[in-house]
Amino acid sequence: MKRIANVASRIALALVLAAALTPVGASAQDEAKAADDGPRVIEVTILGMSCPFCAYGAEQKLKKLDGVADLDIVLKTGLATLTLDDDADVPNEKLIDAVEDAGFEVATITRNFESEYGDYDAKDGA
Numbered sequence: 001m002k003r004i005a006n007v008a009s010r011i012a013l014a015l016v017l018a019a020a021l022t023p024v025g026a027s028a029q030d031e032a033k034a035a036d037d038g039p040r041v042i043e044v045t046i047l048g049m050s051c052p053f054c055a056y057g058a059e060q061k062l063k064k065l066d067g068v069a070d071l072d073i074v075l076k077t078g079l080a081t082l083t084l085d086d087d088a089d090v091p092n093e094k095l096i097d098a099v100e101d102a103g104f105e106v107a108t109i110t111r112n113f114e115s116e117y118g119d120y121d122a123k124d125g126a
Contacts, residue, residue: 038112039069039083039084040083040084040085040086040087040088040089040111040112040113041081041082041083041084041111041112041113042081042082042084042090042095042109042110042111043079043080043081043082043108043109043110043111043112044062044079044080044082044095044099044106044108044109045077045078045079045080045106045107045108045109046058046073046078046079046080046099046104046105046106046107047078047104047105047106047107048078048103048104048105049073049075049078049104051075052075054075054102054103054104055073055075057102057103058073058080058098058099058102058104059071059073059080060102061098061099061101061102062080062082062095062098062099062102064098065082065090065094065095065098066088066090067084067085067088067089067090068082068083068084068085068088068090069083069084069085069088070082070083071083078107080099089111089113089115089116089117090117091117092109092117092118092120095109096109096120105122106120106122107121107122107123108120108121108122
């Protein structure tokens with residue numbers, strides 16, 4: 001019984017410390033952007049892709065953009081993940097143009113780093 005109480009008090013202490021170290025109002029995305037330790041990643045949700053040729057067409061347009069080091073597109077979800085070169089960024093307009101040139105639409109654009117361009121949501125228009 002004493003051992004259970006000891007474990008429970010350690011868990012409670014860990015929870016209190018975790019709560020104290022988490023900034024008030026910080027979201028997971030804010031924390032990821034603040035970390036800036038890993039590679040710069042832009043995620044673009046693409047609407048309208050229905051086959052591997054669709055994904056290939058979008059991939060060909062997006063990988064030509066300056067600063068794109070690696071690109072992965074998941075056809076099922078329509079998610080294009082662009083890994084960028086160090087300190088690179090791609091304006092939302094260029095991402096949207098590349099996707100539209102391939103014949104599709106952009107639903108969202110999110111970054112895991114601070115950017116002058118910000119995130120984009122087609123529903124909001126910004």
